[in-house]
Amino acid sequence: MNIQAAPPFTSAVRDLAHAVLQIVYSALKLEWTLLTRFTAGVVLATAATTLYLMWVLRNSRRPLQVWEALNKPVIYLLRGWIFGLLLRQANPYCGTINLRITTLSKGTCSGFMTDQHRVRNPFKSIHATALCTFAETVGGLAALSTLGKKDRAILVALNIEYKKKARGLITATAQFDLGKESGKRDIDEEVILMDSNLDVLAVAKLTWAIETKDD
Numbered sequence: 001m002n003i004q005a006a007p008p009f010t011s012a013v014r015d016l017a018h019a020v021l022q023i024v025y026s027a028l029k030l031e032w033t034l035l036t037r038f039t040a041g042v043v044l045a046t047a048a049t050t051l052y053l054m055w056v057l058r059n060s061r062r063p064l065q066v067w068e069a070l071n072k073p074v075i076y077l078l079r080g081w082i083f084g085l086l087l088r089q090a091n092p093y094c095g096t097i098n099l100r101i102t103t104l105s106k107g108t109c110s111g112f113m114t115d116q117h118r119v120r121n122p123f124k125s126i127h128a129t130a131l132c133t134f135a136e137t138v139g140g141l142a143a144l145s146t147l148g149k150k151d152r153a154i155l156v157a158l159n160i161e162y163k164k165k166a167r168g169l170i171t172a173t174a175q176f177d178l179g180k181e182s183g184k185r186d187i188d189e190e191v192i193l194m195d196s197n198l199d200v201l202a203v204a205k206l207t208w209a210i211e212t213k214d215d
Contacts, residue, residue: 063087064145067104087137094137097130101141109142110173115166125165132160134172135191135204142174143189143208150213156186157207166201170194176208184211 066086070079080100088095097119101111111134119130136158143153174191191204 062144062147062149063141064104064106067101091137091140094133097133099134099137101138104141104145107142107146107176107178108174109138109145110171111138113170113172115168115170123165125167126170128160128162131162131166131170131193131202132158132204134170135160135174135193135202136206138172139174139176139189139191139204139206142176142191143187143206146176146178147210148212152211153208155206156209158204160202160204162202164195164199164201166193166195169196170201178210178212182212182214184209186210 067079067083070076070082075082080102083101084099087101097113098116099111099113101109103110113126113130113134115126119126121127136155140155147153170193172191172193174189176187176189178187179185187208187210189206189208191206192200193202193204195201
């Protein structure tokens with residue numbers, strides 16, 4: 001009999017709920033001073049808000065809206081982790097690499113990827129396809145952050161030039177200019193990958209088929 005593992009998003013929610021229960025249990029065994037009551041209240045409020053946002057935003061296809069919704073007191077400290085879970089829920093393939101988004105605004109996105117054994121090649125550096133996935137994910141978030149509810153975007157071409165072996169912490173930065181035109185058109189975007197020494201490791205060029213509609 002085959003037993004399938006729970007999806008990462010479901011497991012994360014379950015683990016978070018379990019951790020909260022453990023904290024509450026530990027707090028109940030302490031003397032109820034003003035400090036412990038305040039601390040327990042903050043933990044419960046933060047956990048409840050986190051679980052609520054994760055559930056409400058789990059199917060959203062508007063990354064900037066999700067990112068901004070997580071910019072709440074205390075919650076923003078967990079924003080990168082929560083956003084990562086929601087991102088893997090929407091785009092499971094990006095879960096094959098360990099990435100974290102650090103900034104996201106309209107037309108701009110940046111993040112980092114850690115060097116792990118599972119993404120390495122026989123030459124003891126990060127595999128080319130892992131870098132490509134990282135660039136496509138960051139570039140995609142930058143592009144999607146500029147679109148309205150009725151707009152559409154699909155990646156039609158991706159070319160990447162590798163300049164140096166990638167090891168250690170890798171960062172990626174993308175900027176996307178939607179322009180003021182409406183209708184169907186192709187727009188090019190550049191994503192730059194760098195290492196901790198700020199040396200350029202790769203430059204990816206993405207081409208998006210965009211369809212925008214007037215509100």
